[in-house]
Amino acid sequence: MHIYGTISRWQGVGLMVTTLLGTGVFILPEMTISLGGDDAFYAWVLLTFAMIPVASVFALLAKSSSHKHAAGSAFFVEKAFGQVMGRTTGLVFLLVIPICAPAAIMMTFKFVNSLVLITDLQELILELLVLILLLVLNLKGMQSSAAIQFSLTIAIVSVVMLMLSNIEVHSVDVMRFSSFEVEGSNILKSMSIAFWSFLGIEAMTYLIHDFKRPKDDIQFVMILGTVLVGLVYVACTVLLLFVPPTDGLAMVAAFDRLLGGYGAQIIGVLGIAGGLSTVNVYTASVARLIWSFSREGVLPRYFDQRNEHQVPVRALVSVLSVMACVIVLTYLSGQELEHLIAWTNGVFVIIYFASMMAAAKLLSKRYLPLVVCGVLFCAMMAIALGASMLYALSLVVILAPLLWWQKTHHTRKQVSLINT
Secondary structure (H helix, E strand, C coil): CCCCCCHHHHHHHHHHHHHHHHHHCCCCHHHHHHHHHHHHHHHHHHHCCCCCHHHHHHHHHHCCCCCCCCCHHHHHHHHHHHHHHHHHHHHHHHHHHHHHHHHHHHHHHHHHHHHCCHHHHHHHHHHHHHHHHHHHHEEEEECCCHHHHHHHHHHHHHHHHHHHHCCCCHHHHHHHCCCCCCHHHHHHHHHHHHHHHHCCCCHHHHHHHHHHCCHHHHHHHHHHHHHHHHHHHHHHEEEHHCCCCCCCHHHHHHHHHHHHHCCCHHHHHHHHHHHHHHHHHHHHHHHHHHHHHHHCCCCCCHHCCCCCCEEHHHHHHHHHHHHHHHHHHHHHHCCCCHHHHHHHHHHHHHHHHHHHHHHHCCHHHHHHHHHHHHHHHHHHHHHHHHHHHHEEEEEEHHHHHHHHHHHHHHHHHHHHHHHH
């Protein structure tokens, strides 16, 4: 007897959109325009279309009857290529969070600066205080609820739609899109940053058992969710292309111009709330992933400790400590937010590439065209990221041999015990 969940397909779409939008919707379009100019529009359109095959492959992996009882990139890769490659994929994901989460915090503080002007040192101190706040919240077992996250997404999308509805036809500079002098290099530059908006698309595969009709709903949810997220980002990019350059946050200026003011307050509050919620979820999830790896013997047993709220305390403190180090080093070295985003994107390119290769082995050959499209997309993103791929590649080169040695050593130890 099969017991299914309670999530409908439309609730699933809402959940996926909630997961992917985060704070990036108010930041990433501006960053892509600064890199690619008007070609950022084409970058978002191309990226949205390119992500559809990737989303389809993940959905097919999730609903496949032969391996539907577990999900996630690491599981798929392990089923296809063995324990070492699967665990390598899992640890690569784990080690990107200390960079990904600080980048999300830095994004959040762009909204703080739109409300109150602070110095770089003050921003550093406040970012570290945020980590302490996250520690307190997580020690008590508190996490952002799905209802709050969904409400934030509805508010963000409503604001974007309201702004679009107030663009006057005569104020639109149609000439910006009448030129066909599109530069591929600018599009790739923009895509290298825009890819952040779709990170975590595979996370929906973990929820397949929570759907009322898993096999019928998961692919619909992932494809439609991908398209809707892409459309929101395209809409935000279009908005900013019609707003004169500004020294402040571009989306705030667009809001003020189109709706007459209070952009700093409305955009700022939404951005801060969404950013802190997202980072809180990152932190809690990764702490539990470390705890899980500890119980499996992949990581030291030191992390296998939980408090009365079932929170893995040592793992949580370790994650936040590493994040604090990254934030301080970023401040001291003067690294730009774009660098952290690009390094993070590079890791997910590796994870998605490994997943696509696993799909080529696990799925029916009739889905091979989708898999090939996914592989080509990963290759395109790797080219766009260029040197920013070095962090991800370094992780693979270091972790794979270590995990192979760990497995070999464990096997020899077991054989030795049996023989004695």
